[in-house]
Amino acid sequence: MRPLFIAVGWAVLFILLIPEAALAAAEPAALDTGNTAFILICSALVMLMTPGLAMFYGGMVRSKNVLSILMQCLAVMALVSVQWVLLGYTLSFGPDHSLLIGGLDFLGLKGVGMEPLAGSAGIPQAAFAGFQLMFAMITAALISGAVAERMRFSAFVVFTILWTTLVYDPLAHWVWGGGWMARLGIMDFAGGTVVHISSGVSGLVAALVLGKRLGKDQETIRPHHLPMTMLGAGLLWFGWFGFNAGSALAADGVAAQAFLVTNLCAAAGIFSWVGAEWLHHGKPTLFGAASGAIAGLVCITPAAGFVSPMAAVIMGFLVGPICYLAVSKVKDQFGYDDSLDAFGIHGIGGTLGALLTGVFASRSVNPAGFDGLLAGNPEQFMLQVLGVVATYLFAGLVTYLILTVIGRFTELRVTAAEEEFGLDQSLHGEDAYVDTDLSGISQAS
Amino acid sequence: MRPLFIAVGWAVLFILLIPEAALAAAEPAALDTGNTAFILICSALVMLMTPGLAMFYGGMVRSKNVLSILMQCLAVMALVSVQWVLLGYTLSFGPDHSLLIGGLDFLGLKGVGMEPLAGSAGIPQAAFAGFQLMFAMITAALISGAVAERMRFSAFVVFTILWTTLVYDPLAHWVWGGGWMARLGIMDFAGGTVVHISSGVSGLVAALVLGKRLGKDQETIRPHHLPMTMLGAGLLWFGWFGFNAGSALAADGVAAQAFLVTNLCAAAGIFSWVGAEWLHHGKPTLFGAASGAIAGLVCITPAAGFVSPMAAVIMGFLVGPICYLAVSKVKDQFGYDDSLDAFGIHGIGGTLGALLTGVFASRSVNPAGFDGLLAGNPEQFMLQVLGVVATYLFAGLVTYLILTVIGRFTELRVTAAEEEFGLDQSLHGEDAYVDTDLSGISQAS
Amino acid sequence: MRPLFIAVGWAVLFILLIPEAALAAAEPAALDTGNTAFILICSALVMLMTPGLAMFYGGMVRSKNVLSILMQCLAVMALVSVQWVLLGYTLSFGPDHSLLIGGLDFLGLKGVGMEPLAGSAGIPQAAFAGFQLMFAMITAALISGAVAERMRFSAFVVFTILWTTLVYDPLAHWVWGGGWMARLGIMDFAGGTVVHISSGVSGLVAALVLGKRLGKDQETIRPHHLPMTMLGAGLLWFGWFGFNAGSALAADGVAAQAFLVTNLCAAAGIFSWVGAEWLHHGKPTLFGAASGAIAGLVCITPAAGFVSPMAAVIMGFLVGPICYLAVSKVKDQFGYDDSLDAFGIHGIGGTLGALLTGVFASRSVNPAGFDGLLAGNPEQFMLQVLGVVATYLFAGLVTYLILTVIGRFTELRVTAAEEEFGLDQSLHGEDAYVDTDLSGISQAS
Amino acid sequence: MKKIEAVIRPTKLEELKKVLNDMGVRGLTVYNVMGRGLQQEIKHYYRGQEVSIDLFAKVKVEIICPDHWQESIVNGIIATCQTGAIGDGKIFIYPVEEVIRISTGESGNAAL
Amino acid sequence: MKKIEAVIRPTKLEELKKVLNDMGVRGLTVYNVMGRGLQQEIKHYYRGQEVSIDLFAKVKVEIICPDHWQESIVNGIIATCQTGAIGDGKIFIYPVEEVIRISTGESGNAAL
Amino acid sequence: MKKIEAVIRPTKLEELKKVLNDMGVRGLTVYNVMGRGLQQEIKHYYRGQEVSIDLFAKVKVEIICPDHWQESIVNGIIATCQTGAIGDGKIFIYPVEEVIRISTGESGNAAL
């Protein structure tokens, strides 16, 4: 660990010394209908990922908690959308300050309108703002998987607002908004660090702060509805095309490449996860296949526009067993209760992806990108390591602080009685499934 | 009410006097691949709204009636698609007659082909016809929510054909096909009046004609499957981007703006609905969040291309509590049984949206639009009121007539025994869910 | 049958004589953002069809086998994606050899990158490869419907790899990759033969080889979750727009036409299937409506870019009763157990579509197409017959060979005990639905 | 003590609960069951293939009560659930040897 | 009167219904239950984490009948549901005090 | 032989199964039921409309055992499932006339 810290130290110093260069004012681009159509539709696809995640996660919890998960996802959609317009977009994509944060010029989306974004491929700035919003949304929603089945809803609401403002917005600025990571050349095509590592690590910290679910030690808690999880995985995969290909910000060859490798890595992830469990306990499972697909999608995210199809296949073959190990063995050994494996899949898969981007990236694939280790550029790999470490530290620390502060004012966790009863009943006063045509029947115990 | 009637009277008179001006024959546009791609994909998104609605509604009924709802949605898709090709498109978008209805030039889609639509942004007329068809579909499907759990299927089939021909097609012509509302300058970007008020009001009338569901007075009927409703809400939200942004009929800045405000108003609607119920009975519910999202989407529909993001947030904050009040209090007081709140959400939300369009619209957002009240143009607000009132009267009256006529020939409502038994069994001879691996078991009682 | 065989014989001879003409090297096209956006999004839509199919099929099986169906679909996605990159694409779309198969130039997608495909409307070759991959995926997945509830998973995995390589890839080459069917002018816009007949016929053969499900003769096996099937039908319909309109390979008038007729034929299919069953046993069913929609979509697939809206309506009106007859009567008479009617709907519907393409195709709709029977060109109809017969023979025979070979090495079918127990339990060690918040409970018997 | 089991139409449960409550009978346990009796079987069709349905969804309500309540409870059930048509269901009565309340350990009538 | 409860494999229900019907026994009530007996527990894995499954899905069929039918019904059940393997299930027999048909108010054997 | 029915909180089932197993009681049958007792009803709201919930999800565990096991099983259930709060549930005990194991045809205590 030591050399890493030193590297980080140097990097920080180095960054502080970079003169705050004004980006060469780009020529106003003419609107391109093809690219605009692409980004708008991709935004819709990415938006669908959050309801998709709700299904993916919803199927995994016990039936008494399924509505609480769906509710967290819908709440994130509401909170982050409003926050983004008021503050988030400008913090992330406003004119850079000290490579750390965007300025407040776009407060309330002032001036973000129909005109093409300067320097873009002819996309209205409103479209860019909408596209990026969907990323902020799904990222915050991912965390709910780590705290599922025990976090109080009101605490979750406050946490979401603070987290998206204090963790997501700065990170998005660093990587995509012209901040220090961008300046250093750390590569993250569609959000390996910004989206997956940040949410995974924050989820892990939150799971540790909240503690384990009741009864977790006595028994393995099983998904209550795997077809729902499968549906969610399908919608996520679908939306991920918008996520990764859309991140080219144009309907061009890079987008096409990103599209192709996204699909491949998901496929290879299924392959390798199912293979690992088949060897390990003798049976291939649907839950494993769905998990492997998501792990593959996570892993390719930072690399999507930069690597070749064959590299994507290799990445998918690696991410399956590694994530499988993380969720089946490592979690137990360390003893944290990351309910739905937000860290195990998004944290670990994102980390692997960010690092492998530094291995497999190649300018022969995308001349606008960088070369990685295999193309003879070990510096890029070190930069990727730096990006990962910085994201772990930043996201982990700030999440911990946010939770500590909220914990001062209110309980983070439901009572034991509420947990036994189920969050649907105790927090939301609803039943997910009502069997007969009669009122007056509840699943509560 | 009186002044309104007088206003309507004047308006009618006024319209009758407008000379039937020939629209300046627009130059044939060259095909634009970006815009065509956009409209085709948006059409697919809007098509998905009807299955999405089937899920949204299906989760809300009792398990013995879920298939009947899905069946109504599929039937609408079949009936309206065929009607549109034969007759609907030409009635709506054929050359105008007296500002009231389109001529029969496009009967059977004759001449509606690959060539770009005159005056469009380079979109084949077939694409335009397909896009508009999806609107006709979802509109007719919305009504099923008001008559759920008691209407006979055969009566519903006949009703759908007549309603789409006699109510939807003329309304679409008035607003989007060059009819009198368009001529007067009443604004409806994507269907606040045409789609939501018309279906909501017609649903209300149908609910009144059919009477209450059995047992409705003794007990609150609960949704049988809220995750299904959540999934439906997610698909609707997704499709709504096609609905609202696609209504720009080009992949341009207006579409981008419409996209952004659509998302915002849905988000703010969740916020405000959940806030209202949290204050009212102490718990935030998933069902409330999903309902608020849809209410927000309805409300922004007429305004989407005309208002700023901040206006959208305000609209979302207003629509939640107002619709909540409508479905939780007003409905009980008036005592009608709008089973799934087609009127309470689409009627009320659409009305609010149409009126607020007249308040918040601004040419600074979209130079091709009009200014509203806040931009110093109170006439626009009065026009919006006129549009709303006219739609209420027209849709309500014609729906009532259609139902009365059908009622002469056949029963509109199932028998009490069929209703107890459940519509799935009695009308369709099917069970939605079969528990075991055995045949010979039914949910019927 | 005799004349057909003779015709086939002649055709084969004729083909062998065609000199292997080098396709005129097309000019490298400039990238078109609109067309690229269209194809990428259409690819995403087609990808969604496989999870959609999983839902469609999953709802139809008994609850003890639902995961096994979902698992087969996910496995196909994984296997075909990887196979396609390594081998499938180049076999299908590599430079033609003897009109029979593509060369190995694109092995591992070598050289398939960001540059526009020669001769295309400005689409990167990577996008074309991705789009075509999704077709290979859904085709292999369709077969799972015929072998559902009894095939061993490991045998299914091997079968999928061999089938996609030995059946799908050559067929795709013949029709779309410049093979003999293309050369002869057999028309298949989006996959009537390549996708639907091939999977349907192969499914039939596999069902015959595997034998009937246990208990099939004693009782009709009922769908366990029809709303899931409805959801699947909705997603398939949605994705089918990408399938059919996308097959224009450009966002143009042909795509718009294809879009419109796709929707129409689905609608008319609902109409006619439900009508047939309503007449036959007195009740319209949701399962019938969903089946009719899919039958309509299958039927229009080969014809989509070539026929008029009115022709599509007629095709839809024909396909419903014919497929209904196939699944309700013919299947029983012949006594095969095509579990979920992969042959009854895709085989029969695809055959009808391929033949009717030869009847209704018209250059007045698409000048780049051919005229059919009604436009005075009976030869085209004979060509279509030839295409159908060749596909039946080829797919049926090779499938039989593959299964025979696999059967030498391993059991194709689960044991009776595993079948009784349910495949979810016995093959995958999972339960789809877990009722309570307790572990240690299983649906196994 | 007696155990009274009533297999009834699901749509009658809500009313029966109220009636019993008004009679002072609060404790009861409800099962979702499927039953066959004299009720005529019906035909369903799935893709045109016939299925004969002879088990119907019923609700079983189980009440454990002191001996002397038996009659009035049975009468209450009949009064509430009788429509006169086949399929109304049946009441079965069984002997009970002992009842214990888990929360307190009380037993006998006191536990009811 | 007697109550015969048979906990059986779900896959045997369809056949058992037919056999009973042929014997003239129409009335029966079916429950979805989960049971544990001598049947061996099995292991499931969810994301690699082991779950031990010791409750299996069973179907319980309940038949209330006159005393003299008991033997033939029990024999019918055994004949139909016996495979000889563990997990075939069990039959329990209980005394019944009274039966009442709700639709008519009849009681005793006449109500069956 | 006796039949011991315990209506308990669903969250207690897992533990109860273990306790019974340790006592050597393996055979049991579990039902998902809904019950009403002294437990207070609660209010739910669906789109602002009130629903009063008075039936709660419970699990019923049924154990048929030889007479002399009754006491220890009852004690085991109380020890495991008692929290002292309302809603813990109840135990009911019934006479059993006969038990038959389907797989072998054995009857009486040997069949348990």
Ligand SMILES: Nc1ncnc2c1ncn2[C@@H]1O[C@H](COP(=O)(O)OP(=O)(O)O)[C@@H](O)[C@H]1O
């Ligand atoms: N002999 C029996 N044993 C067990 N359950 C029975 C018996 N007879 C009837 N039932 C139950 O009672 C329900 C109603 O019986 P049914 O004969 O349909 O009504 P009715 O007695 O009013 O004509 C059946 O569905 C079944 O669950």
Ligand SMILES: Nc1ncnc2c1ncn2[C@@H]1O[C@H](COP(=O)(O)OP(=O)(O)O)[C@@H](O)[C@H]1O
């Ligand atoms: N002592 C018992 N009490 C209650 N139910 C029992 C008992 N023994 C068995 N059962 C029920 O009978 C089912 C079959 O029992 P099992 O021992 O698995 O079969 P077999 O008796 O044929 O070996 C169990 O799953 C359980 O539901």
Ligand SMILES: Nc1ncnc2c1ncn2[C@@H]1O[C@H](COP(=O)(O)OP(=O)(O)O)[C@@H](O)[C@H]1O
């Ligand atoms: N008299 C009764 N008859 C049938 N079931 C009963 C009776 N009393 C209680 N129960 C069952 O026992 C469960 C627990 O009873 P409850 O009164 O809530 O708990 P407690 O007895 O611990 O206060 C109820 O939900 C119901 O299922």
